[in-house]
Amino acid sequence: xxxxxxxxxxxxxxxxxxxxxxxxxxxxxxxxxxxxxxxxxxxxxxxxxxxxxxxxxxxxxxxxxxxxxxxxxxxxxxxxxxxxxxxxxxxxxxxxxxxxxxxxxxxxxxxxxxxxxxxxxxxxxxxxxxxxxxxxxxxxxxxxxxxxxxxxxxxxxxxxxxxxxxxxxxxxxxxxxxxxxxxxxxxxxxxxxxxxxxxxxxxxxxxxxxxxxxxxxxxxxxxxxxxxxxxxxxxxxxxxxx
Amino acid sequence: xxxxxxxxxxxxxxxxxxxxxxxxxxxxxxxxxxxxxxxxxxxxxxxxxxxxxxxxxxxxxxxxxxxxxxxxxxxxxxxxxxxxxxxxxxxxxxxxxxxxxxxxxxxxxxxxxxxxxxxxxxxxxxxxxxxxxxxxxxxxxxxxxxxxxxxxxxxxxxxxxxxxxxxxxxxxxxxxxxxxxxxxxxxxxxxxxxxxxxxxxxxxxxxxxxxxxxxxxxxxxxxxxxxxxxxxxxxxxxxxxxxxxxxxxxxxxxxxxxxxxxxxxxxxxxxxxxxxxxxxxxxxxxxxxxxxxxxx
Numbered sequence: 291x292x293x294x295x296x297x298x299x300x301x302x303x304x305x306x307x308x309x310x311x312x313x314x315x316x317x318x319x320x321x322x323x324x325x326x327x328x329x330x331x332x333x334x335x336x337x338x339x340x341x342x343x344x345x346x347x348x349x350x351x352x353x354x355x356x357x358x359x360x361x362x363x364x365x366x367x368x369x370x371x372x373x374x375x376x377x378x379x380x381x382x383x384x385x386x387x388x389x390x391x392x393x394x395x396x397x398x399x400x401x402x403x404x405x406x407x408x409x410x411x412x413x414x415x416x417x418x419x420x421x422x423x424x425x426x427x428x429x430x431x432x433x434x435x436x437x438x439x440x441x442x443x444x445x446x447x448x449x450x451x452x453x454x455x456x457x458x459x460x461x462x463x464x465x466x467x468x469x470x471x472x473x474x475x476x477x478x479x480x481x482x483x484x485x486x487x488x489x490x491x492x493x494x495x496x497x498x499x500x501x502x503x504x505x506x507x508x509x510x511x512x513x514x515x516x517x518x519x520x521x522x523x524x525x526x527x528x529x530x531x532x
Numbered sequence: 533x534x535x536x537x538x539x540x541x542x543x544x545x546x547x548x549x550x551x552x553x554x555x556x557x558x559x560x561x562x563x564x565x566x567x568x569x570x571x572x573x574x575x576x577x578x579x580x581x582x583x584x585x586x587x588x589x590x591x592x593x594x595x596x597x598x599x600x601x602x603x604x605x606x607x608x609x610x611x612x613x614x615x616x617x618x619x620x621x622x623x624x625x626x627x628x629x630x631x632x633x634x635x636x637x638x639x640x641x642x643x644x645x646x647x648x649x650x651x652x653x654x655x656x657x658x659x660x661x662x663x664x665x666x667x668x669x670x671x672x673x674x675x676x677x678x679x680x681x682x683x684x685x686x687x688x689x690x691x692x693x694x695x696x697x698x699x700x701x702x703x704x705x706x707x708x709x710x711x712x713x714x715x716x717x718x719x720x721x722x723x724x725x726x727x728x729x730x731x732x733x734x735x736x737x738x739x740x741x742x743x744x745x746x747x748x749x750x751x752x753x754x755x756x757x758x759x760x761x762x763x764x765x766x767x768x769x770x771x772x773x774x775x776x777x778x779x780x781x782x783x784x785x786x787x788x789x790x791x792x793x794x795x796x797x798x799x800x801x802x803x804x805x806x807x808x809x810x811x812x813x814x815x816x817x818x819x820x821x822x823x824x825x826x827x828x
Binding site: 405409447452455465469474478479486487499501503504505 | 642653731732753793797801804805806
């Protein structure tokens, strides 16, 4: 499935890869030698973006041995969300109100900003672009789009909450925190569109790890999140060192 | 207000708190594994036992108790704010100063949901403190009119919502700022993050309630004000709540137009990332709503 917006972006990003600045290096210097190793591997197969590990043909590898694995995991999810909202915003369901169209466009740009931020922050350590599969979503149906949006947002919140404790660097943790609350705001908005008042229905999020009586939101480990997201992603995602 | 703040404050008076909490990796691992098995509803008890393990069977050091109780104070404050406007509408209640009516059942239900979550967070801290928990803050200790700055908070539904928005957006920011201090304690960090995103869900809904109740549109996410200022709430009195929310550079990357996307305007860049707030600023905001002699 081709998305013009995504294809265009990829070209721009490829170009920007060669223009990495010292500032980027300092952002990433925390990872030290381990990161350098990853960067070298990635640089060695620049023409094959997406082949983090050449032996894992056609897929991407999320290596959770360090923060780069977690950040790439977030990057993967933001790619998925951005691709979904780009499609919604470009042709919203006819039943959407003007206000809904405007907010879904906002969300689209938020997710693109998140995706581009991770791409820029990860630099040469970034995984390649994922190919998505939205065949299960009827983009002409408001209920289908809203249902998928809710699934993406709640899953995103659970993913960030579940991955947060894996992050070793405080700067990265804060950045993840800056994003997850925006995802939670999206989730609440979409939920209210589906059923007003369900913005924080933690009982309905129990399967994602929420607990209503303790006032705790969802949190899932990466393996569970990726299993749930699998139906929307064509690219094979290899998870190691989880 | 949150677990993250608590440990940060403990660290100030007890530099070895993290070692106390995490004397041996294996011990903590078994503790968090246990945490996964027990009902999350028992989390307050589990937290309590964690602090007991950290400090042994003796009473918690006075300075640590102070810190935990400070966090509890903030939770009480949030709880009372919402609870007061609900019990004031209950027939037979002694409360008489809430004169506005919720416009519909849904709005009252939403405030009840939020109130219940804040109560759950209070219980979490009380469980952690055990017998050292401070005396509950009574409603009488609070002043949600903020000395007259929000004189109509109980008579005007829109004012009530405006203050609620300030509370929730502050809560989200307060949590975020301290997350880094919990890196060494993944289980507690996990819990704190799960509270943090609940506050963001509250904030999103309150903003929609404000939009529904009036003529001005408030986005579910923190955007730029009408004049491009950080405070998008339309209430100048809460400028402190939004100070620094208009950041457009993240980790050295300029978000405006990032990746060649012209659609990522300054407003979008601001909306895409929520910013943290330091503890001193949170105290300043909280004290607006406590009576003299009861301030933090």
